Amino acid sequence: MSAASLYVDRASPIHRLDPRSTLALVTAVFVAGYAFDDPRYAAVPLAAAFVALVAVGGWQNFKRLSPIVAALFLVGLVVWPAFTAPGGPTLVAVGPVVLSERELLFALARSERIAVFIVGGLLFVTTTANEEIVRGMRQVGVPYAFCFAVGTALRLFPTFLEAAGTVKQAQEARGLDLSDGGPIARLRRSVPLLIPVFMTAFRNVNTQSMALEARGFDTRRERTFYGARPLSAADWAVVVAAVGVVVGVVWLRLSGYGML
Amino acid sequence: MREILTMWRETRMVMLVAVVAAVYAAVLIPFQTFQIIPGITSIRPANVFPVIFGIMFGPAAAWGSAIGNLIGDVFGGTFGPGSAGGFVGNFFFGLVGYKLWGNLRPLSSGVEPDFREAAGRQAAEYVIIAVTASAACAAIIAWVVDLLGLVPFAVLGPLILTNNALAAVVLGPPLLYLTYPRLKELGLLYPDVLREEDLSEGNAGVSTTLAWVLVVAPLAWVGIGTALSADAGPELTSVAALGAVGMLVVLAATVLIGERLTGILSRT
Numbered sequence: 001m002s003a004a005s006l007y008v009d010r011a012s013p014i015h016r017l018d019p020r021s022t023l024a025l026v027t028a029v030f031v032a033g034y035a036f037d038d039p040r041y042a043a044v045p046l047a048a049a050f051v052a053l054v055a056v057g058g059w060q061n062f063k064r065l066s067p068i069v070a071a072l073f074l075v076g077l078v079v080w081p082a083f084t085a086p087g088g089p090t091l092v093a094v095g096p097v098v099l100s101e102r103e104l105l106f107a108l109a110r111s112e113r114i115a116v117f118i119v120g121g122l123l124f125v126t127t128t129a130n131e132e133i134v135r136g137m138r139q140v141g142v143p144y145a146f147c148f149a150v151g152t153a154l155r156l157f158p159t160f161l162e163a164a165g166t167v168k169q170a171q172e173a174r175g176l177d178l179s180d181g182g183p184i185a186r187l188r189r190s191v192p193l194l195i196p197v198f199m200t201a202f203r204n205v206n207t208q209s210m211a212l213e214a215r216g217f218d219t220r221r222e223r224t225f226y227g228a229r230p231l232s233a234a235d236w237a238v239v240v241a242a243v244g245v246v247v248g249v250v251w252l253r254l255s256g257y258g259m260l
Numbered sequence: 261m262r263e264i265l266t267m268w269r270e271t272r273m274v275m276l277v278a279v280v281a282a283v284y285a286a287v288l289i290p291f292q293t294f295q296i297i298p299g300i301t302s303i304r305p306a307n308v309f310p311v312i313f314g315i316m317f318g319p320a321a322a323w324g325s326a327i328g329n330l331i332g333d334v335f336g337g338t339f340g341p342g343s344a345g346g347f348v349g350n351f352f353f354g355l356v357g358y359k360l361w362g363n364l365r366p367l368s369s370g371v372e373p374d375f376r377e378a379a380g381r382q383a384a385e386y387v388i389i390a391v392t393a394s395a396a397c398a399a400i401i402a403w404v405v406d407l408l409g410l411v412p413f414a415v416l417g418p419l420i421l422t423n424n425a426l427a428a429v430v431l432g433p434p435l436l437y438l439t440y441p442r443l444k445e446l447g448l449l450y451p452d453v454l455r456e457e458d459l460s461e462g463n464a465g466v467s468t469t470l471a472w473v474l475v476v477a478p479l480a481w482v483g484i485g486t487a488l489s490a491d492a493g494p495e496l497t498s499v500a501a502l503g504a505v506g507m508l509v510v511l512a513a514t515v516l517i518g519e520r521l522t523g524i525l526s527r528t
Contacts, residue, residue: 006334012507028411030340030341034408035410038425061337065337065338068337074308075411076410076411083412083414083489092508097371111409112409114411117340118337121333121338121340122337122339125334125337133334143268144276145268145269146268146323148278149277149278149327152278153277153279153281153285153324153327153328156278156279157282157286158444160285160286161285164287166288183303184430186303187303187305187426187427187431188430188434192436194287194305194308194431194435195435196374197286197287198287201282202279202283202443203277205446206272208275209272209275211272212275217271219269219271
């Protein structure tokens with residue numbers, strides 16, 4: 001696995017799941033995170049996803065992304081009070097800034113929702129290798145040609161990422177300064193970086209296509225995957241549990257729980 | 261429009277999808293020239309790719325941009341329900357270019373997008389396409405993210421529009437000038453790769469009218485959506501309904517507009 005990937009190679013129970021079961025599990029987390037406007041309820045899927053992420057070895061991934069999570073959480077807290085109706089006692093009244101209890105709770109719940117989505121997504125990519133993602137897509141019925149394109153792109157991506165980094169270093173060594181000036185000046189200076197990266201990439205498209213066709217590549221024929229297997233009892237248990245969580249969460253919401 | 265699906269029969273188009281996706285994702289992550297909100301959005305040179313690839317590679321660029329953005333989410337750690345909006349938004353970011361090039365009469369230059377002849381008119385045509393594609397992408401992503409209750413439309417829509425359009429407008433003309441002839445020589449332009457029967461020019465008058473509808477609709481969607489979102493309560497139903505209408509209009513226009521690059525190439 002490339003250094004750019006967030007996949008962590010462990011033997012945790014979630015790692016051993018079929019990618020379809022992991023997706024069902026993460027979808028249940030997403031639905032639970034989406035369902036509630038009350039931050040006390042929204043905190044439950046966030047805590048569950050975070051504990052699961054740490055348990056499967058995703059702490060380093062979380063640490064790497066923590067500035068983004070913190071920034072998005074903060075933006076949610078700042079932005080959402082302006083987009084919801086006030087209610088309850090006034091908590092802050094400093095000049096033009098007036099913040100009611102309802103506005104604060106609503107914003108907190110939305111920020112938690114953002115965090116649930118990021119941590120849930122991180123749980124999926126931490127426990128599911130790229131090859132498994134592609135295999136899972138095929139097994140849920142995504143057309144083979146599309147899966148092949150995704151799989152090939154995932155394999156080419158680290159190579160191009162490395163090439164992009166090398167070109168950047170080479171141009172900077174020649175005196176290219178990307179950190180000076182306004183946004184338009186900086187954008188203009190990126191032209192010498194972009195051309196070598198994508199011309200190198202496209203130069204080989206014809207030969208790669210010929211190589212594929214020489215090996216009998218045909219997008220319309222059914223293909224098999226080496227790691228493809230039916231869902232095990234554990235996979236089915238996770239799917240059933242995920243469906244149960246979704247049903248439970250929807251029932252709670254329809255019964256009036258978790259609302260402001 | 262059927263080339264969007266039939267292109268998957270062509271090995272070279274499938275490879276183009278993969279390479280567009282990989283290049284887009286590879287440049288998207290390391291090159292962030294100007295942070296607008298640290299950790300959230302920045303001006304990225306890679307945002308020029310869906311537009312110029314769209315003009316040159318047609319439907320392969322649409323699928324490639326969508327997949328590339330998804331890969332960026334998977335490797336960047338932001339994979340989640342919002343990635344669905346990113347997928348569809350970037351699909352249209354790459355789709356608009358080849359649908360509009362040559363269809364914006366009387367403004368269209370009627371020549372290949374290489375900025376070697378009628379450069380002024382090509383630049384005007386390109387700027388309209390870049391802004392339209394950016395607006396379509398911005399409106400779709402902001403709509404989905406708003407529906408998910410993550411960030412209000414009024415915050416994200418204008419931000420993505422500015423972010424995408426700036427990179428596409430500034431970088432597009434020099435990149436097309438430098439790379440279009442080489443990619444044409446390699447035989448990678450979509451009219452050279454797709455089968456003749458899969459490409460449809462459609463009715464010129466209808467295509468022109470719908471092309472201008474496609475120019476106006478996403479910009480109106482961003483503008484009206486921003487105004488509605490800024491005044492909306494927590495349910496934001498009006499933004500949701502506007503988005504449904506906007507999505508239908510953009511989809512219908514792109515389906516019905518015929519492409520023009522094949523005709524332009526056959527005249528040269």
